Amino acid sequence: MSVRAFVLGEFASSRAALEALRVLEAKGWRDLDLHSPFPVEGSEELLGLAPSKIPIAVLCGGLFGAGFGYVLQWFCNAFDYPLVVGGRPPNAAPAFVPITFEVGILFASLAAFFGLWLATQLPRLHHPVFEAPGFESATVDAFWIVIGGEPEKLDRRQAERDLAELGARRVETVEGEP
């Protein structure tokens, strides 16, 4: 990926950050982001985030898992080595339901877990915004709004001024390959 520039502003409360996001949005800033210690209600709409794809991944994982669980039992008990257990027919659908259900749940949760990794690009260890001094507070008690853009196109001075006007107690600019 190419080099990008980021202007960051640190806000003291979720309310102030939400209000700042609203104003920045109205001023025409796009490519906004928010880093906060907890999910801030209402920020998703303001940031214009697309609906999460995790539910679809979980549904597919669950359906695949359930199908896999059933076929596994059918293959073992009824096809590859038919075995009479407790007088039940080899392909005993009711008896297969608990395992089918459990494997479905297992794959649904695996899909949720790794889907989240994919969605958040999790195994990555670094992002340019981490270089902003004091950014650690985003995991403790502060709310950082990030305005991103191409290094040549982003009007850093304007972005810094807007953030400061909205009450950011700290404004930083960084550049790097995200």
Place this chain on the structure above:
Amino acid sequence: MIEPREKLRPLVLWGGLAGALGLALAIAGILLDPTRGLYSYLTGYVFWLGLALGALAWLQALHASKARWSVVFRRLLEASASALVPLALLFLPIALGLGHLFPWMHRDLAAEADPNRRLAFRHAYLNAPFFLARAAFYLVLWAAAAELLLRWSTRQDSIGGPDLTRRQRALSGGFLPVLGLTGTWAAFDWVMSLRPDWHSTTFGFYFLSGALVGSMAAIILAVWSAEQAGLFPEPLRATHYHNLGKLLFAFVCFWAYIAFTQFLLIWIANLPEELPWILLRTQGGWAFVGVLLMLGHFALPFLVLLSRDFKRKPAALGAMAAWILVVHYADSYWLVMPRLYPGAPQPRWTDLAALVGIGGLCLAFAAIRLGGHATVPVGDPYLDESLRYERS
């Protein structure tokens, strides 16, 4: 603020009329053909009792969990639960017709078909005086709890303050285990003992979980129609419906879990004293009803209610709730009727008469109890918070 009595008058009038007419027809049916008429009556009774009992359980669960979001429509729950009072009186035909309904009433007949003396042993529990005493005990207890909660809540309308909220919460939390036990015993007595040589320890749970699903569907319909009728001071938010939909979804799953558990344990053990109950209900003409329950009472609502958007649309959620009420009646029918018609279901006009008769009277009574005062708990300290409920 709102003139509730005026808006509820049609429900009182038409519910009362249909109820009186239906009840008269149901009683005529009982007089013409006692066994058939009483089976219809018991089916309708179990259905409506489940809804009222479920409303009481939801009301108490919401109190016990100190829920605030639900305060705005709590009076609908209180009024629905107060239908347990007329339901206690409507038990009378069943009490008078025990001999036509329950095989264990006939000791001699039972002894003949009972080589292992199992029924004779159960007679210590299943006999008319003890059965009626138990029924009176459950019904009085439920009606008293529903009545107390409604009275405390309406008294709070005028005096306000948190004391009555605390008292309602204390009663609710304490009563929930009692409700679980008496509901289980009532299901054992009134439905399971239709076949006295059969037993399932899950049966009470099966009845109660179905009642919770059915009553949540009824609550959704009640909340939606109350909003249409303008009984709330301001429109509800999508989050209220979302929460109701989530509870409906959760208990559809819970019902399916209990139903499947009961089925699987009987099916897999394959014991001659347990299996006939399942065979009767999954073969011949009743197999269709069994499949309808599996698909209609679980699979369809499960798949549809997965969607977040669906739960947030009152009209869509209401349609699903109406469908669930239909299949929930099929569930009551499937529990009671197969003993009378082992081959296939044979619907009769008395079924409809009992359903409409008992239901109409219950609805009219609940509407009267709802109309006598404010239709939202105006004295509850959490009402404002409930109206502004936004979290999802």
